[in-house]
Amino acid sequence: MAPTEIANTTRSLVADPSFFGELDYQGFGVLAPVQNAVSRGDYAAARRGLADYYRTRLSPAWYIDPLNPQGLTFNQAAADKAEQGTVTVVGYTYSFPNGVIDWGYNATQHDPGVAPTGEWTFQLNRMYFWTNLAKARLLSNNTAYGKALAAQIRGWIDTQPRPTAGSPSNTWRTIEAGIRLSQSWAHTWYAFQTSPEFTDDTRISMLKSFLEQGQYLRAFLQQFAATNVWPSNWRIFELHGLFTVGSIFPEFKASKEWREFAGRGLTAAIDQQLLADGAQYELTPSYHWIVVESGRRIYEEAKLTGSASALGANFLAPIRRGYEYLIKIATPFGGVPEINDTFQLDVGVELTKATALFPNDPLLSWYLDRRQGRAPSYRSVFLPDAGLAVMRSGWGKDDHYALLDVGQLGKAHVHQDKLNLIVMPYGRRLLFDNGGGPYEQSVYRQWAVSTQAHNAVLVDGAGQARALTSADPHGHGDPSTPAPVALLGDPRFDYVVGSYQDAYGSTKPAKHRREVLFDRDQQTPFWIVVDTLTPNDAQIHSYQARWQLLTTSTQHDASLRSITTDDKGLPNLVIQPLSQLGLLVQADSATTSPEVLGWNLDHNSGQRTAATTVRHSRNGRGVQRFVTLLWPLRAGEANPISSVLAKGTDDWEVVFSDHSRLRVVLFAKGAPGILSAYFAQGKVVRQMSISPTSTVLSPTPADGGTAPSDGGSAGSDGGAPFADGAVSSRRDAEPDLQRRPAAADGGLGNRPRETDASSQSPEDPKQTSSGCAAGGRPTHVWHCALVLLLLSAARRRSRHP
Secondary structure, eight states, rough: OOOOOOSSOOOSSOOOOHHTBOOTTTTGGHHHHHHHHHHHTTTTHHHHHHHHHHHHHHOSSOOOTTOTTTTTTHHHHHHHHHHHTEEETTTTEEGGGGEEEEEEEGGGOOOOOOOOOOHHHHHHHTHHHHHHHHHHHSSSSSSHHHHHHHHHHHHHHHHHHOOOSSSSSSSSOHHHHHHHHHTHHHHHHHHTTTTTSSSHHHHHOOOOOOOOHHHHHHHHHHHHHHHOOOOOHHHHHHHHHHHHHHHHOOTTTTHHHHHHHHHHHHHHHHHHHHHHHSSSSSOOHHHHHHHHHHHHHHHHHHHHHHHHGSSSSTTTTHHHHHHHHHHHOOOSOEEEEEEEEOOOOOOHHHHHHHHHSSSTTTHHHHOOOOTOOOOOSSSSSEEETTTTEEEEOOSTEEEEEEEEESOOOOOOOSSSSOOOEEEEEGGOOOOOOTTTTSOOOHHHHHHHGGGGGGGSSETTTTTOOOBBBBBBBBOOTTEEEEEEEEOOOOOSSEEEEEEEEEEEEEEEEEEEEEEEEEEEOOOSEEEEEEEEESSSSSSSEEEEEEEEOOOEEEEETTTTEEEEEEEEEEEEEEEEEEEOOOOOOEEEEEEEEOBSSEEETTTTTTTEEEEEEEEEEEEEEEEEEEEEEEEEEETTOOOEEEEEEETTTTEEEEEETTTTTEEEEEEEGOOOOEEEEEEEETTTEEEEEEEESSSEEEETTTSOOOOOOOOOOOOSOOOOOOOOOOOOSOOOSSSOOGGGGOOOOSSSSOOOOOOOOOHHHEEETSSSOTTTTTTTOOHHHHHHHHHHHHHHHHHHHHHHO
């Protein structure tokens, strides 16, 4: 076995004279016998007296009351293993020889079949299994549990001396010190009080260690108090540990100052880390939850121990923002999107815990029982601090959901995945993000956090490489990057645009802009994704758009070049490329060579399971575009797409098996904007022309659409399908796209404030037309011209199929 790693250590425990000098005899007259023994130099009597005091002390109260253990439970199988020195840490189980735990050992580094991770040693020293072992002894007559727990407590204290500086060893990392003090050590201290195996010597040694760990954290945290800046969730845990020690051991002279110091720090840290839109600034739902849940526990603990006055008057306000953020990003099945390093959460369970803090909150009450109360004013929502656009068709479990990351990198637990898109058709997690997997040293972990594992674009084989620097802690990146635009809340559509202009690998070969249009029609909803790649030089570059599917059951239609998921009894998704010239389509599952492709790395369990990576690849000089139609399928529904016709350079028509058609036209000269028109039974069902600077929506005219006769069409020949039904990979004669002007500034406008959906629907007639043919007034006349051209082409085809 590897030796315990200890660095810069001092004596294991404070000596009796110093320790008993840290007690507040004035404030606690009941300790007078202990003080008298100390004054006589009789430390054996002082130790007995202090142990007796804590054995029978009734306050401060805690979650575990050893004198009234009703409602407590324990896991006997886990307790039996822990008693024998067998522990499971971050999903890996190890049995220590002779049941003696070596707290500095890393079992994953000595098993050739396991990817090593430093988290094993770190989290071993959180002693999560102690709580269960202590409760097992409290609730049973099995003395073996108590003997094992006492031996483990003494073993850690005797072999892991306090370091002289913060986090110099695997066993005294400051986050672990905070976590164990506020959780396993506090729970164990209370649950073990009435057990005979908790001897005076073990009790006093543990009490001394509480004091030393509190002193250790207080000294470490002073550097942040000087500026009142508390970055990262680590500070929450460290402050919480100090707050707990100061609360449950008021007999220490330093406890009052610790409570007040930690209370101020916690109030500031939670408010700083939970941003204006509610997101925790690491931009990772798991760590967002950790901060919000820590805030909830700290507040409840403060009330339980009588320490609430140490927290600020507005302590709960940011926590309330944090809970609402969970609702805003919640998936149809009640989880969270697994973006960045995220394990799955049940939002309903977390909100149930929150009702004790916010018992009359209408939003929380509505989410927990959506049969009652008013739904939120928003459905789709843009979260500017998180940089997330959430698009949903409704709040039901079978509704469509999509999320586009158009924002900053975040801090710490982040992935290189700007413009990553996840899609849940009919509520199914399908076009997915893997959550990063476990914190291990393997090729899978490296892949999981890279662009290669996301629904994003690679350039010249390289992924994104945003730098996380102190000058740019959130990773906003290149200052010339256009701000994102999110047009959300209209009952007919959502439209979001974001850009990436930073490095791919070690260079900046190109810029990437992604547009997502969600047509939320109830009968035929779909997403159009437009990826525009603009090189920074005149060279030929390779580009690859990736789509990660949480399934291995797919069908590849070579004629359509589509990939369709094919899971029986479940909703499915068609990934249909429209821009097919020079396009290579590939799909891979569970491969490791020549590269890692097609995996799901579950952050909860650490398990690795097969998935599918779809790759759309092309090479070219100048501006290149991927245009992809994502078409959801109900359970049992077949792919309805029969052909895709290229009508021009940026102009396509999708023909469906029921003879309905979808026309998609992009704006000229690479400007952002999408024109979409859907035709059924020879009539316009719906049409829209959407860009960041102007939007024209037109309902179906009463006569099915009036159009000029042969005033020109978006295509040159009417675009009849080929006789064999194959996809047109050629280009029809290019239409006069130069007549279509770009948006006025070619840019993406300013970042909007987060707004409710109800305030995002355009109301000004200058912004939304009631229909070109019906005589509305769009912002630009050329929008109407485009719509009329499409109508003309569609009517000619419907008359001459």
